[in-house]
Amino acid sequence: MLGRAAIAATLCIASAALADGDAEKGHAVFHTQCAICHRITPDGAKSIGPNLFGVVGRKSGTLAGYSYSSAMKASNLTWNDATLEQYLPAxxxxxxxxxxxxxxxxxxxxxxxxxxxxxxxK
Ligand code: HEC
Structure with missing residues (x-):
């Protein structure tokens, strides 16, 4: 089992990697991986999934006008670098x-x- 120090060290490495992320390249990733189901526009328009404009800092399952699953509504997360990093791979x-x-x-x-x-x- 990992001790607390080891977990903290792992988290630090993860945030260092995130800090190196290139938003321009990420825009291209969004278009190939996410845009089929998500819009990311200030008007909040939904698609198959909820609009992801301003998603960082938002509480999961709370964008008005989108009909979330009860699982997402009950998930009680705040979307930030750490939760997105856990969520998006699986x-x-x-x-x-x-x-x-x-x-x-x-x-x-x-x-x-x-x-x-x-x-x-945002
Ligand atoms: C096949 C369609 C589809 C694809 C592809 C997809 N999503 Fe989603 N996404 C959804 C749906 C549908 C929901 C709503 C889930 C629910 O309510 O259970 C959702 C929910 C989310 C949420 C939660 C938003 C909130 O308001 O709580 C995030 C964050 C998210 N998606 C990010 C992404 C990202 C980033 C990508 C690309 C890597 C992606 N999604 C790819 C369909 C998709």
Whole structure:
């Protein structure tokens, strides 16, 4: 089992990698991986999934006008670098029962770039 120090060290490495994310590259990742189901526009327009404009800092399952699954509504997360980094590689594993039928983004560099991009959409 990992001790607390080891976990903290792992988290530090993860945030260092995230800090290196390239938002411009992340924009391209968004278009290939997410745009089929998500819009990311200030008007908040929904698609198959909720609009992701301003998603960083938002409480999960709370965008008005979108009909979330009860699993997402009950998930009680705040979307930030750490929660997105856990969620996006395996969404249905982190929150079983959600209706985001996306297998996950496993590539760590693409993930860091994508999260950097999501941080700019506000
Ligand atoms: C196949 C369609 C689909 C794809 C592809 C997809 N999503 Fe989703 N996403 C959804 C749906 C549907 C929901 C709502 C889930 C629910 O209510 O259970 C959702 C929810 C979310 C949420 C929670 C938003 C909130 O308001 O709480 C985030 C964050 C998210 N998606 C990010 C992404 C990102 C980033 C990508 C690209 C890597 C992506 N999604 C790809 C369909 C998709």
């Amino acid at each position: 969404p249905m594993k982190l929150i079983p029962g959600i209706k985001m039928t996306y297998a996950g983004l496993k590539n760590p560099a693409q993930l860091a770039d994508l999260i950097a991009y999501l941080n700019t959409a």
